[in-house]
Amino acid sequence: MADAPDYRDTVFLPTTDFPMKAGLAQKEPAILAKWAADDLYGQLRKARAGRERFILHDGPPYANGDIHMGHAMNKVLKDIIVRSQSLAGKDAPYVPGWDCHGLPIEWKVEEAYRAKKLNKDEVDPVQFRAECRAYAEKWVGIQREQFQRLGVMGDWDDPYLTMKYEAEAAIVGELLKFAETGQLYRGAKPVMWSPVEKTALAEAEVEYEDITSTQIDVAFEIVESAIPELVGAYAVIWTTTPWTIPVNQALAYGPEVDYVLYVCEDQNETVLGRFLVARDLTDQFRKRVEPSLLQGKSEHDTLIWSTREFYFGNALAGTIARHPMHKLGGFFAKPRPLLAGDFVTTDAGTGLVHMAPDHGEDDFFLCKANGIDPVFAVEGDGKYRADWAWMGGQGSVINPKFNGPEGPICTDLREAGALLAASADFKHSYPHSWRSKAKVIFRCTPQWFIPMDAPISVIPAEAGISGGGEATSSQESAETPASAGVTAGGNGPTLRGIALDAIANTRWVPEKAENRITAMVAGRPDWVISRQRAWGVPIALYVDKDGNYLRDAAVNARIVDAFKAGGADAWFTADHQALLGANYSAADYEPVVDILDVWFDSGSTHAFTIEARYGKDVRANLYLEGSDQHRGWFQSSLLESCGTRGRAPYDAVLTHGFALDGKGKKMSKSEGNVVDPLKVIGESGADILRLWVASTDYFEDVRISKEVLAGTSDAYRKLRNTFRYLLGALDGFSETEKVAPGEMPELERYVLNLLAELDAELKAATAAYEFNRYARALTDFANNDLSAFFFDIRKDVLYCDAPDSITRRAYRTVLDTLFEALVRYAAPILCFTAEEAWGTRYPEGGSVHLLEWPAVDAGWTDDDLRMKWALIRQHRLKLTGEIEPLRRDKIVRSSLEADATAVVYDAAQASLLRSIDFAEIGIVAKVDIVDGDAGVEAPAGESVRFEVAKTEYEKCGRCWRHLPEVVEDGALCARCEDVVGA
The missing domain is CATH 3.90.740.10 (Valyl/Leucyl/Isoleucyl-tRNA synthetase, editing domain)
Structure with missing residues (x-):
C-alpha cells in the first residue's frame, strides 16, 4: 500500500518569533535599557502634554536598605495605576521620592560609630549630618535601580528627596507658616520616648x-x-x-x-x-x-x-x-x-x-x-x-x-x-x-507641638510659648484632651475640625478606610513635631528670654533663602544676626536646635513636589500606601496641608494591606520566611511579581510563597500563550484582508460582543482601582473565551480554509482586533511582556506604552447575541463532558472522532441548535438533533441531553475532520480538495 500523501505544507500553521518560554529574567533588563536609551518617560510626557493630568503622589520610603516585598507590592501597584491612567489618555507623571532624614538613617550611621566604639555626640554636628547624607545617597541609588528593575516607570533622573536643599527649604517654609499663624507651642507633656534612641517618637514610629x-x-x-x-x-x-x-x-x-x-x-x-x-x-x-x-x-x-x-x-x-x-x-x-x-x-x-x-x-x-x-x-x-x-x-x-x-x-x-x-x-x-525594637516610655519633656483643638483664626502671636516648658493661658485649649471636641470653645476652626471635614470630602478606597482615619484624627493628641536628634530639618525658630518665638515674615524669608542656598546645615553654621536683621539683636534670642519630626518632612512633600512642579494649589489625584499610613503619611500630609491650606493635599486615598508569607504570618528574617522580591525577579522576572500584585485582593493582607508564585506563573504562561497564538495566527495579516463586523459570521460577532463587555469591565475596574478584578477579567477572557472556546473552534478554519475564505478572513480580522486590544490591556500589568509582544509584531512600531486605550466599539454589544451564545456554550460544555469518558477509555482519541445526538425536549432549544453548525462548535464529526419522546419529561429538568459514539466517517488526510464525503481514510474532504487544488 502506498504511503498516504503528506499535506503538512498545505496547512496554514501559525508562525511567530515570540517564544513560548518567556525567559523574563534575561529579557527584562534589555527592555529596561532600551526604555532608558529611548527616553520612554520623556516621550510619554511629550505625547500626553496638554491632556487631563492624573497625579499619583509617591509616598517616600526610607533610604536605608534593600527593598522588601512590601516595597515591591507598593511600587508595582502604583506603576500599574499610573500606566493605566496613561493608557486612558491622561498625562500621568510619576515622580518617585525618598525620605532621607530621621532615625532610620541616623540610627544606621550611629551603629557604625558604635561598632568602632566611638561616640557620635563628640562629632561635629555638620560632619555627622554629612555622613547621614552620604548614607542616604548610597541607598537612594541602590533602591532606585531596584525599583526600576520592577518595571516602575517614572522621573528617575529627577526624583524628590527630602534632603535636597530646595526640599529642606520648602519644609522649613511650611513649618514657618504654622509659626506665623500661631499654630505652634512649646509645652511639657508626656510623649512616647525611646530611652535607647534618646528622642521622642511619633505614634507611627511605634509598634x-x-x-x-x-x-x-x-x-x-x-x-x-x-x-x-x-x-x-x-x-x-x-x-x-x-x-x-x-x-x-x-x-x-x-x-x-x-x-x-x-x-x-x-x-x-x-x-x-x-x-x-x-x-x-x-x-x-x-x-x-x-x-x-x-x-x-x-x-x-x-x-x-x-x-x-x-x-x-x-x-x-x-x-x-x-x-x-x-x-x-x-x-x-x-x-x-x-x-x-x-x-x-x-x-x-x-x-x-x-x-x-x-x-x-x-x-x-x-x-x-x-x-x-x-x-x-x-x-x-x-x-x-x-x-x-x-x-x-x-x-x-x-x-x-x-x-x-x-x-x-x-x-x-x-x-x-x-x-x-x-x-x-x-x-x-x-x-x-x-x-531599635526597644521598649518606649511616656516621658514628659519640653517639646514643640502643633495643637489639634486651638481655634486657628484667633491664636494670638504670643500664645506659642511660655517659659518653664508650660503653655500660656491663651494656649490652654491646645492642652485639653482630644475628647474635648473638634473646636475649642466654638471660637473658630481648629486643625482637628478642618481635617475631619477634609476626610469627609476625600474618596477613600476601600470605603472602610474612612472610618479608620476619622477615628484616628478625632482621637489623636496634639502633634509633637520636635525630635532630639541631629539628622533632619531643624525647627528654625528664634525664642526670646520670655520663651516666645519670633514671628516675622521678613526673618522667615531670610531663613528659607539660607536653606535654599545651603540646605538645613545652614542653620547650624548661620550668622544668626544676619538672619535676624537690623530690627533684632541675636543676644536677645536663642535659636532652636531641635529637629523636625520626619513625618512633618514627608507630610510636606506635596508642597515641594506637586505644587513646585505643577503649580500652586494643584493637589494629587491619589495617595497610595499601606494601611499603617493612616496614622503615618496619610495623616501627617493631611494635617500639614489642612494647617497651611485648609484642605487635604489629595482627592483620593487608596490603602493596601501587607505582604505576608504563605501561612499568613508576618515575614521575618529570624523566622526564615522572607520572600525576597529581588530573588523572585532574578529567577522568574518582574512580570511574574507584577501579575501576582495585580491578582491579589490587595485591599486586605495578601500571601506570597513559592506555591503562590507557581500559580501566578501558570496564569502568566496562559496569557503569554494567548499572545503567542495571536502573533502566530496573524502572520502575514494585512489591511486588505479585513472584514467588516456586519459581514462576519455570528461567532466572530459574538466574540466582538465579549470584547466590548470586557472593555467596559476593565474601564470600570480601572476607575475603581480594582486591578485584581481587572486581572481576573483579562485572564478569564483569554483562557475561557478565547483559548478554550474561540481559538479552539476556529483553529480548523485558520489552518485549513483558503486564504480568501470569508470565515478565515473574518477570524483573522477579529484576531487583529483582539491583539490590538489585549496588548494594551495587559501593558499596565505585564509591562515587559506587552512590550515584547508589540515589538514582535511591530519591530518599528515604538513602545506599547505610548499607545492609548484600544478603539473598541461599544456598539458591538448585543444582548440577544450574548444570551444566545451563552446557551450554546452551555450545550457545548455538556457535550464535551459526555465525550470525555470515550477519550479516557481510548474509544476516541479526539472529539473529532465522535458523533453526537442531541435529544431536545424544548422547541426553543431545538431551534437554537439547528440555527448553527453545532458539529463545528462542538468539534465533532456530526450532530443529529432529534426531538425528545412526546410526553417524556426531560432528565433532571434539563432541556437537552447528548448521546455520543465513535463516528463511522473516514478522516480527511489534511484537516483531520471526519466527514461523509471522505471516501477513504486519508483522502481529502471537499474543502481541502479545493484549497490544495487551487
Whole structure:
C-alpha cells in the first residue's frame, strides 16, 4: 500500500518569533535599557502634554536598605495605576521620592560609630549630618535601580528627596507658616520616648509587642480625710510600671466607683491591714496580696477579710495620702492628694491609680488641672537624675530586672512596708520603637507641638510659648484632651475640625478606610513635631528670654533663602544676626536646635513636589500606601496641608494591606520566611511579581510563597500563550484582508460582543482601582473565551480554509482586533511582556506604552447575541463532558472522532441548535438533533441531553475532520480538495 500523501505544507500553521518560554529574567533588563536609551518617560510626557493630568503622589520610603516585598507590592501597584491612567489618555507623571532624614538613617550611621566604639555626640554636628547624607545617597541609588528593575516607570533622573536643599527649604517654609499663624507651642507633656534612641517618637514610629511585666500593689498611707475611719488606712494602687513610683505625685479615684474599706485579720483577730479598694475588685486584690500577708506565718494560718464601710467615689474628695518613701523628705514628703479622675475604671487593679504626670497623659492633665507640675526626674537615657533622692542615677527604667520583684524599687518598697504584692507575670501589649525594637516610655519633656483643638483664626502671636516648658493661658485649649471636641470653645476652626471635614470630602478606597482615619484624627493628641536628634530639618525658630518665638515674615524669608542656598546645615553654621536683621539683636534670642519630626518632612512633600512642579494649589489625584499610613503619611500630609491650606493635599486615598508569607504570618528574617522580591525577579522576572500584585485582593493582607508564585506563573504562561497564538495566527495579516463586523459570521460577532463587555469591565475596574478584578477579567477572557472556546473552534478554519475564505478572513480580522486590544490591556500589568509582544509584531512600531486605550466599539454589544451564545456554550460544555469518558477509555482519541445526538425536549432549544453548525462548535464529526419522546419529561429538568459514539466517517488526510464525503481514510474532504487544488 502506498504511503498516504503528506499535506503538512498545505496547512496554514501559525508562525511567530515570540517564544513560548518567556525567559523574563534575561529579557527584562534589555527592555529596561532600551526604555532608558529611548527616553520612554520623556516621550510619554511629550505625547500626553496638554491632556487631563492624573497625579499619583509617591509616598517616600526610607533610604536605608534593600527593598522588601512590601516595597515591591507598593511600587508595582502604583506603576500599574499610573500606566493605566496613561493608557486612558491622561498625562500621568510619576515622580518617585525618598525620605532621607530621621532615625532610620541616623540610627544606621550611629551603629557604625558604635561598632568602632566611638561616640557620635563628640562629632561635629555638620560632619555627622554629612555622613547621614552620604548614607542616604548610597541607598537612594541602590533602591532606585531596584525599583526600576520592577518595571516602575517614572522621573528617575529627577526624583524628590527630602534632603535636597530646595526640599529642606520648602519644609522649613511650611513649618514657618504654622509659626506665623500661631499654630505652634512649646509645652511639657508626656510623649512616647525611646530611652535607647534618646528622642521622642511619633505614634507611627511605634509598634506594639506582647511582653510580660512586673505587677505590683503598693500601699499609700492615708493621713487626712473627711472620713475619719480612713485615716491610718491604706489607699492601694496597682501598676505594671514600678519605675514610675519614684515620680508619683497623687492618686486618682473614680467619682462614680464604689469603694470599700477592706480589712484583713488573722485568726487572732489581729488587724493586718485596712485597705481602700474598689468594691468590684476585692476578690482580685485579695488573691494577689494574701501570699505576702501570710509570709512568716504557719501554713495552717488563715486570713479573714471583711468589708467595713462603703464609700461612693466622690466621698473621697479632699483625702490625702503620703508617699511610701516619705521619710526621704523633700519631694517625697509632700502630700499625695486623691483626685477625681473620669478615666479610672474597675477593669483591673484596685480602682485607684497612682499619678505620675511625667509619665502618663491622663496623669498629666489631671495633675495639671490641680496645680501639680511634672518634675522631669527621668533623663533621656532612661535613668533617674543623679540628684533624685530615690533611685538617683539608677536605671534604665525599661530594664525588666530593674522593675522586677527583686529589683531596687520593689526592694525599697518592701523594706518600707508598702509592697503588698509583686509578681513578674502580667502579660500585655506594650509599645516598642520600630527601629531599635526597644521598649518606649511616656516621658514628659519640653517639646514643640502643633495643637489639634486651638481655634486657628484667633491664636494670638504670643500664645506659642511660655517659659518653664508650660503653655500660656491663651494656649490652654491646645492642652485639653482630644475628647474635648473638634473646636475649642466654638471660637473658630481648629486643625482637628478642618481635617475631619477634609476626610469627609476625600474618596477613600476601600470605603472602610474612612472610618479608620476619622477615628484616628478625632482621637489623636496634639502633634509633637520636635525630635532630639541631629539628622533632619531643624525647627528654625528664634525664642526670646520670655520663651516666645519670633514671628516675622521678613526673618522667615531670610531663613528659607539660607536653606535654599545651603540646605538645613545652614542653620547650624548661620550668622544668626544676619538672619535676624537690623530690627533684632541675636543676644536677645536663642535659636532652636531641635529637629523636625520626619513625618512633618514627608507630610510636606506635596508642597515641594506637586505644587513646585505643577503649580500652586494643584493637589494629587491619589495617595497610595499601606494601611499603617493612616496614622503615618496619610495623616501627617493631611494635617500639614489642612494647617497651611485648609484642605487635604489629595482627592483620593487608596490603602493596601501587607505582604505576608504563605501561612499568613508576618515575614521575618529570624523566622526564615522572607520572600525576597529581588530573588523572585532574578529567577522568574518582574512580570511574574507584577501579575501576582495585580491578582491579589490587595485591599486586605495578601500571601506570597513559592506555591503562590507557581500559580501566578501558570496564569502568566496562559496569557503569554494567548499572545503567542495571536502573533502566530496573524502572520502575514494585512489591511486588505479585513472584514467588516456586519459581514462576519455570528461567532466572530459574538466574540466582538465579549470584547466590548470586557472593555467596559476593565474601564470600570480601572476607575475603581480594582486591578485584581481587572486581572481576573483579562485572564478569564483569554483562557475561557478565547483559548478554550474561540481559538479552539476556529483553529480548523485558520489552518485549513483558503486564504480568501470569508470565515478565515473574518477570524483573522477579529484576531487583529483582539491583539490590538489585549496588548494594551495587559501593558499596565505585564509591562515587559506587552512590550515584547508589540515589538514582535511591530519591530518599528515604538513602545506599547505610548499607545492609548484600544478603539473598541461599544456598539458591538448585543444582548440577544450574548444570551444566545451563552446557551450554546452551555450545550457545548455538556457535550464535551459526555465525550470525555470515550477519550479516557481510548474509544476516541479526539472529539473529532465522535458523533453526537442531541435529544431536545424544548422547541426553543431545538431551534437554537439547528440555527448553527453545532458539529463545528462542538468539534465533532456530526450532530443529529432529534426531538425528545412526546410526553417524556426531560432528565433532571434539563432541556437537552447528548448521546455520543465513535463516528463511522473516514478522516480527511489534511484537516483531520471526519466527514461523509471522505471516501477513504486519508483522502481529502471537499474543502481541502479545493484549497490544495487551487
